[in-house]
Amino acid sequence: MKSCNKISNSTDNHQPSLGINSVYAIENDKDNDGSAMDFYDGKYPLGPYNPKIDDFSLVYINSTVNLGVITRRAFEPEQIVAQIHGEIVSDIRQHTLQLGPGTHIYDPYFSGYISHSCDPNIRLETETCQLIAIKAISPYQRLSMDYTDSEDILFKSFPCSCGSTQCRGWIQGKKESNQR
Numbered sequence: 123m124k125s126c127n128k129i130s131n132s133t134d135n136h137q138p139s140l141g142i143n144s145v146y147a148i149e150n151d152k153d154n155d156g157s158a159m160d161f162y163d164g165k166y167p168l169g170p171y172n173p174k175i176d177d178f179s180l181v182y183i184n185s186t187v188n189l190g191v192i193t194r195r196a197f198e199p200e201q202i203v204a205q206i207h208g209e210i211v212s213d214i215r216q217h218t219l220q221l222g223p224g225t226h227i228y229d230p231y232f233s234g235y236i237s238h239s240c241d242p243n244i245r246l247e248t249e250t251c252q253l254i255a256i257k258a259i260s261p262y263q264r265l266s267m268d269y270t271d272s273e274d275i276l277f278k279s280f281p282c283s284c285g286s287t288q289c290r291g292w293i294q295g296k297k298e299s300n301q302r
């Protein structure tokens with residue numbers, strides 16, 4: 123299994139505050155060929171909507187959430203925020219998003235770090251694997267999606283601290299029974 127050691131190390135050694143994590147781009151471009159212009163570092167075909175290092179940052183949020191994704195660009199509602207890539211797997215893992223029954227995309231590079239919110243600013247278009255803005259997003263906002271929109275079962279259910287007035291408190295997949 124591919125690991126996210128680079129990211130974890132950088133988090134453990136010097137937890138970045140909310141801001142630009144430019145270290146990530148340098149560490150990610152191991153072969154120095156500039157392919158770390160996008161988060162996938164040449165592992166997937168380049169495309170106009172691939173998330174670019176210049177446009178997004180992985181940042182440390184807190185010990186519960188760990189890393190999150192901050193945008194440096196503004197987006198309008200219904201605008202494509204990013205095309206995501208990953209290994210298609212049949213099991214639920216940390217850093218997977220569900221595309222359909224028994225089908226999950228494992229993306230430990232970018233979308234696997236997008237936070238949950240009960241009042242999210244993006245959604246996953248499962249047909250195209252694109253992240254779409256569902257409201258106006260300003261630079262330096264954290265990207266968030268409602269995990270229960272796509273996930274039947276979560277890798278781990280958790281108490282939410284999204285701060286939204288609509289916060290549901292305990293977050294679990296849409297097919298999980300209501301227990302905690």
Ligand SMILES: [Zn+2]
Nearest residue numbers: 240282284289
């Ligand atoms: Zn919440």
